[in-house]
Amino acid sequence: MIRDRLRALRPDILIVLAYLILPLLLYAGVTIGPRTMLPADNLFQWPPWREAAAEFDAAIPHNALISDLIIQNYAWKRFVQESLGGGEIPLWNPHLFAGAPFLANGQHAALYPFSLLFLVIPLAKAYGWFVLSQVWLAGISMYVFGRILGLRRGGAALAGFVYQGAQFLVISAAVFPMIAAAVVWLPFLLGCIERVVTTLFGPPERRHRVVLWAAVGSIALGCQILAGHAEFTYYTLLVMGLYALWRVGAQAKIARDESWAASRESGSLAPNASSIVRRSSLAFLWLAAMVGTGLLIGAIQLVPLFEVGRINFRAGSASFEEVRSWAYPPRNAVTFLLPDFFGNPTDHAVRDPFSGKLVPLERNSFDELNPYGAFTTSWGTKNYVEGAAYMGILPLILAGVGALALFRRGRLTLLHRAQMWFFAGLSFFSLAFIFGTPLYALLYYGLPFINQLHTPFRWVFPLALSVSVLAGFGAERLFVAASRDGARGQDTFSGWRSWGLALLLLLPGIAVLAGTVASRLFFGAFRPLIERLFLGLAGATHAFPSAEVFFGHLFWQLLVFGGLLLASGVVLLLARRTRYWIIAACGLIVLDLFLANVGFNAATDPALLDYTPAAVRWLKEQPGEWRLTTYDTTGAGTLNANTPWLYGLLDIRGYDSIIPRQYTEYMAAIEPQNGLQFNRIQPLGSPAAVDSPLLDALAVKYIVSAEPLASPKLRQVWAGEGVTIYENLAAAPRAFALPTTAEVHAPDALAALAEFDPRYYVVVESAEPLSAAVEPGEPVPATINSASNNEVIATVQVVEPSWLILSDSYFPGWRAYVRPAGAGDDAESEVEITRVNANFRGVRLEPGEWTVRYRYSPRSFQLGGLMSFMGGILIVFAIGVWGWWRFYRPELVATTTRSVAKNSAAPMTLNLFNKAIDFVFAAFYLRLLGPAEAGSFATAIATAGIFEIVANYGLNILLIRDVSQDRSLAGRFLLNSSVLRIFTALIGALPIAVYIFVTLQGANPLSPAEITAIVFMMIGMVLSGMSLGVSGLFYVYEEAETPAAMSTVTTILKVGLGVIVLLAGYSFVGLAGVSIVVNLVTLILLAVLAARRFDLHGPWTLDGEMIRGMVRLGFPLMLIHLLQTIFISIDVLLLRQLLPDGEKVVGWYNSAWKWFNALQIIPSYFTLALFPIISRAIKENMESARRMYRMSLKLMLLLALPIAALTTFAAPMLIGLLGGSEFLPQGAIALQIIIWSIPFGWLNSVTNYVLIALGMERVQPRAFTIAVGFNVVFNWLLIPRYSFVAAGVITILSELVLLVIFAYFLRKRGAGIDWLRLVARPVGLTFIMLGVMWLGYQVHLIVALVLGVAVYAIGLVVLHIIEPGEREAIKAILPSAITRRLGWA
Secondary structure (H helix, E strand, C coil), X not given: CHHHHHHHHHHHHHHHHHCCHHHHHHHHHHHCCCCECCCHHHHHHCCCHHHHCCCCCCCCCCCHHHCHHHHHHHHHHHHHHHHHHCCCCCCEECCCCCCEECHHHCCCCCCXXXXXXXXXXXXXXXXXXXXXXXXXXXXXXXXXXXXXXXCCHHHHHHHHHHHHHCHHHHHHHCCXXXXXXXXXXXXXXXXXXXXXXXXXXXXXXXCCHHHHXXXXXXXXXXXXXXXXXXXXHHHHHHHHHHHHHHHHHHHHXXXXXXXHHHHHHHCCCCCCHHHHHHHXXXXXXXXXXXXXXXXXXXXXXXXXXXXXXXXXXXXXXXXHHHHHHCCCCHHHHHHHCCCCCCCCCCCCEEECCXXXXXXXXXXXXXXXXXXXXXXXXXCCCCCCCCCCCCCCHHHHXXXXXXXXXXXXXXXXXXXXXXXXXXHHHHHHHHHHHHCCCHHHHHHHHHCCCHHHCCCHHHHHHHHHHHHHHHHHHHHHHHHHHCCHHHHHCCCCCCHHHHHHHHHHHXXXXXXXHHHHHHHXXXXXXXXXXXXXXXXXXXXHHHHCCXXXXXXXXXXXXXXXXXXXXXXXXXXXXXXXXCCCHHHXXXXXXXXXXXXXXXXXXCCECHHHHHCCCHHHHHHHHCCCCCEEEEECCXXXXXXXXXXXXXXXXXXXXXXXXXXXXXXXXXXXXXXXXXXXXXXXXXXXCCHHHHCCHHHHHCCEEEEEECCCCCCCCEEEEEEECCEEEEEECCCXXXXXXXXXXXXXXXXXXXXXXXXXXCCCCEEEECCCCCCCCCCCCCCEECEEEEECCCEEEEEEEECCCEEEEEEEECCCCEEEEEEECCCCHHHCEEECCEEECXXXXXXXXXXXXXXXXXXXXXXXXXXXXXXXXXXXXXXHHHHHHHHHHHHCCHHHCCCHHHHHHHHHHHHHHHHHHHHHHHHHHHHHHHHHHHHHHXXXXXXXXXXXXXXXXXXXXXHHHHHHHHHHHCHHHHHHHHHHHHHHHHHXXXXXXXXXXXXXXXXXXXXXXXXXXXXXXXXXXXHXXXXXXXXXXXXXXXXXXXXXXXXXXXXXXXXXXXXXXXXXXXXXXXXXXXXXXXXXXXXXXXXXXXXXXXXXXXXXXXXXXXXXXXXXXXXXXXHHHHHHHHHHHHHHHHHXXXXXXXXXXXXXXXXXXXXXXXXXXXXXXXXXXXXXXHHHHHHHHHHHCHHHHHHHHHHHHHHHHHHHHHHHHXXXXXXXXXXXXXXXXXXXXXXXXXXXXXXXXXXXXXXXXXHHHHHHHCCCCCHHHHHHHHHXXXXXXXXXXXXXXXXXHHHHHHHHXXXXXXXXXXXXXXXXHCCCCCHHHHHHHHHHHHHHHHHHHHHHHCCCHHHHHHHHHXXXXXXXXXXXXXXXXXXXXXXXXXXXXXXXXXXXX
16 A cells, blocks of 8 residues: 555656756755855955955955845854854843844744754854755755645646746845745645635545644644744735635635535525534634644744834834835836846846856956946845846746636636635735735735735735746646546637747747847947947946946847747647646756756855954953954945854954844944944044943943054054954943942933933833932942853942942843852842833942852743743644544444553643643743742642642542442432532541641731632632543543643643743732632533533432532542642641741742652552552462562562652753743752652552552551651751752651551562562662762763763663563563563563
8 A cells, every 4th residue: 555655656756856956056056065055255245355355356246145044044044053062042132233033033033943954064064055945945845735735746846936936036046045945835834724624614524634634734834933034924925814804705605606506406495504604614723723823833933022022223114105115116027027127136247148257357348346246147126135036937827827727717616716816816915915016005005014024025025926826827737738637618718819928929939039040140230229328328338348248248148038939839838738838838948947047156165154354353362251343434344243252252243133222222323223224333434432431331342343443542452454442441341339329310311311321320211209418339340150042140349338330231031049158049039120221231239248149041932932831732622532533433342352451541641741831831930939929829739739639539530430230320429429528528628628727827828819729729620520520420431531731722721821821920819819710611521522422321310329428438549649739738738837948948949849750650650550460460360470579679669769860960950941040959958858758659659559459548647657657757857958959868668668558568468579679779779870870960960971871771781670581570660662672482
């Protein structure tokens, strides 16, 4: 079957491979060849590189228009690469604008999946491979869409070649790779929309596929968002929305028409309109879910982008007329036929049609440099990148053929007609927007945020999409005409039309070629006409020195144009004769688009990237923490924007599309920022700017200039390479302290800086003036201990209350932590950061020597990361549901194996799934709440957890057991157990009320927020208990996957609502309130499902005898669960009550317990598998059961010990990952202690089940009572003195006490084992492992972990810890897949 499937897909695979032809032709030299796509030669047009231009043959850059790739994109990629290499997430960029958010900006595309290429391939080569991959992917995306639209392979393949070679994509890729990445996904996304709509309107047996298509579409949309260009995301979503509306409406009309036709034929009633409305509504819901999930996947980029976008300097809008002025001028229409008519920035010479020699373009007809691009043929009013609109000659012809079919009745299916009308309409409106017609008002006034987009010409993107699709449909018409299908009345392109169109191409092609050749042969006769064109066309005289050179520029283009017309006519003739004409058509399109695009991208020597000017080398050698800027009044581009970043230097200038408005306003106070329209903070341009104290406050120590500067505060320190470097003697340190007596309050800080020098005053924006007199302070320089992207650590000594000012830009997300100098991290306390002097970060300090740590940890990134994780979870869940539908067939459930698999595998898998979701959510809310509030939340959970045990009273087990034996009892048992739950909940609430009352009388009472949270959680747990009762019915009816799946849905709902209440400021009380909503929703959904699926018999009356029976039977179950819960959670309650800072301590301690609890999955599922095996062994052979018990203990021990050892060293990393720096080091210390309870705890888990299998359940209450007593007494005694350390150690000792008690009772039963023999060698090996890990830890944590795993694995073999005779026992416990891998099968 697989072989047949691959054989059927062989043509598709060949077409996919064929899409490599064009990108390989274009990019072979920068991928498999030795060149790089980075325009490194462009650097040599600016000082100080210019001095070395001749040496590197780079005096004239190949393409001066694509400098953004080297000064923006390359800088971004290097920064990402270096940050990740240094173990940092590149959240903040300290190199531009005195610091600014980086990852939030998006255009770096660091989170885009294909950007992995930049991390695994040297950067110089990665650009070529990245662009090649995206151009290839564009073809595939369009091909898949064409096939989904119902096109033959040939027509779909042709559409893909057109789209991948469209100039807007290829030319953009040469300078803006993120645009290429952003546009490749739209065809595939439209294909997903098409599939969702047609699937829901299709046969019922195929409708399950809608899940798969919606999931795949979500992933594709997430990738599009992560490509990082918000403008193209906007266009993508807009086109998707329009297509969805059009297709659902059209499909509903088609369904209605088909229903009417069927009803007329059968003589039945009119069609059911409600069915069509229902399917239309479902289509919109699924499409909304697809888009919503895609936005979630992209949220890790979108949410931070939204944060920085709100404060971007470009928050205002341009006027309607201004936006229209940036559109294509009407004359640019000629570029749809002649792409280089207005020149090309890569053409530096014109080949003379008379001599065949190249004529360099140095001076124009005015003996000046070309203002549109020196030394190039450019003369258009739109630059080449913005004006790239060429899509090929044959594609335009075929698109016209496709569009004309719309005006021939009865020749198209209703479906194809609907599809083609959409793309014809999209083409029309795209053209109208591109050329800035008044129709652009539909967008400008009709859609939000689009008035901030100044690029109507980018509607060439949907135009290229539309032309590609219509060209595919045009090819489809020619296919039908060349096949026998035409005889069956399908849409044929009749013979005379085909011949006529071919002639319309052949004759003009011949005419163009003949006329072009004639103009060359009889140039004298044509010269007056050419002269008039040269002088009459605006801009031509600025690019060319004479009419002859202008003629040479056009001559070769016209020859190519005529040849393409001629070749297109020939292809149309072939379409009448052979179905293989499509190969010639695709080949011609590839050739056409190759000629149009070839050579535009850079292909330079990578060695240019290694050149460092001497001026830059000198700057890099200078010590200290300082910034630089340049002085440039002539536009020389001295040390151009972003280029210092390439060498790790800090600059106050920068070039980026997102610059915080706060910073641009600060810089505008130094001098007007005329470069903002080009997304730049400009160089200094006046002596007044050089002398501004606001410049000094930015820690600008060096000014680089190609012009002489004279200022009392400047000293020349270096000269050469056409530049001079001046030292600013008045520059402030990057970090310094000023006394609070220099604090100024002003409603407008920036205005106040005109009076108060920021080097001597601290200006705080406030409407309330200070009563004390203000005096200038003497700055005290601080020492920068370390400075990385996301963290700065400074130490300063002050003798009076002071402000520590860090002259880095203030931004939300920065946090500051203060500790006495020389103290450890555990002495840190968080302090508030205030924006001072209009842009900088200020922290108040008391007298003393302090170390201040500034850390950037933006909530937006954390929230976005959580949302993206949830998007991924939804995708996995959706695909899992789809797979379940594929797997599960009701008629096959009768087999025991399938029934067990269905009712155990699904709940177990989804339980793990839910735990993963909860764990990631915990990482989010711990950071948001901080240790104190997280501790209060943990206290509420622990308190309500005790209540829950009493309230549930073991009724779930009783319901499943009793109703499984007699399903007719289901309704009566559910009613009576639910009533009993209410009663037990009231009983359970009494001790909680007493506990709250007692704590209120003590020294550390529960806060009102904690009490409220406990009450909310108790209410939620009552509802949860009710839900568990209903869930039991599904287990009884062997449909355990339903409540399991519902738990995943509600877990996702809990996270979503939890994020909302946390961001709304409701803290942990809001999280507790969410539990009520989530459990209520769960109860309602499960109740509705149960009522529909099961026959719940009455009588619906209370049964006193049944309730009494449940009380009697449930008490032992409740008691043991209660003791186990107290055993686990009592230390949390005691920490909270016995310590003055109990909330915070519980927060630290609980962060360790989250990792501890995550590991409990291992013994949980192990004992679940062990219980039936060992129960059976006990009945058959007691000695065999003892061996199996011993081996189970050994296996648990062999797992627990290395996990504990590894966790001991990794604890700081694990806690930092989970909760962040606020939970360090205390959380790590707690984890390093309590992790050593798992060897005893896991042995207890196994032993506990063995006791049950032996029928010794009554031992458990006694054992746990003793262990709980030990736990409570010693925690009560030791926690006040030793805090959470005591709690952790007592946890270990309590588990040991419990194990000793269990071992005692087992020995009395005759099931004891030799504990010393069991633990000796594993413990010895663990000590060796710890010693080796300690040595490795001196090098690096990773080294320690790797060595630890290796030593332990080797030790297991060398020390023969698993004896040959024990393997059989282990094989009975472990899954067969594992034993096969171990070679024991």
